Amino acid sequence: GIAGSVATLLHDAVMNPAEVVKQRMQMFNSPYKSVLECVRTVQKTEGFGAFYRSYTTQLTMNIPFQAIHFITYEFMQEQINPHRDYNPRSHIVSGAIAGAVAAAATTPLDVCKTLLNTQENMALTSMNISGHLSGMVNAFKTVYQLGGISGYFRGVQARVIYQMPSTAIAWSVYEFFKYFLTKHKLEKRA
Numbered sequence: 001g002i003a004g005s006v007a008t009l010l011h012d013a014v015m016n017p018a019e020v021v022k023q024r025m026q027m028f029n030s031p032y033k034s035v036l037e038c039v040r041t042v043q044k045t046e047g048f049g050a051f052y053r054s055y056t057t058q059l060t061m062n063i064p065f066q067a068i069h070f071i072t073y074e075f076m077q078e079q080i081n082p083h084r085d086y087n088p089r090s091h092i093v094s095g096a097i098a099g100a101v102a103a104a105a106t107t108p109l110d111v112c113k114t115l116l117n118t119q120e121n122m123a124l125t126s127m128n129i130s131g132h133l134s135g136m137v138n139a140f141k142t143v144y145q146l147g148g149i150s151g152y153f154r155g156v157q158a159r160v161i162y163q164m165p166s167t168a169i170a171w172s173v174y175e176f177f178k179y180f181l182t183k184h185k186l187e188k189r190a
Contacts, residue, residue: 012059057135
């Protein structure tokens with residue numbers, strides 16, 4: 001648990017700025033023509049903190065996502081592969097369901113993270129507020145003001161559809177190599 005938490009902290013510390021740049025470049029009518037231009041402009045106009053404005057939200061999303069993901073995968077394996085045999089179909093199905101459940105459950109956090117990373121100015125302007133959003137609490141309030149409860153689940157289908165194949169592939173590859181390496185070790189011993 002501690003190793004996973006530390007890994008998530010370090011991973012997100014590196015990936016959060018990359019996610020900010022990626023999301024800003026993907027925005028409709030993005031003013032950025034290149035990654036470097038985006039980095040320079042954000043640094044110059046909003047400061048270094050803009051790259052980490054959503055860091056706590058990212059952590060708050062990734063830790064529950066991973067917990068739900070692993071619990072759901074193990075639960076599904078217990079249901080459809082109770083003997084824990086190497087069974088690619090069960091790994092793919094369990095992985096896809098685990099990704100779907102985790103993605104759906106953490107969509108409100110992802111919506112808030114995206115708001116912090118990309119649409120802050122547009123959201124604040126539409127509510128006649130100046131300044132910056134900072135942190136998850138403000139993002140949650142803003143999403144609610146702009147879209148009510150349903151605002152927290154914008155894009156849930158796309159998020160689930162994105163995660164299902166990703167987690168299905170990850171689990172099937174993991175289980176394949178676990179099986180392959182374990183089988184190889186057992187053959188070596190024999």
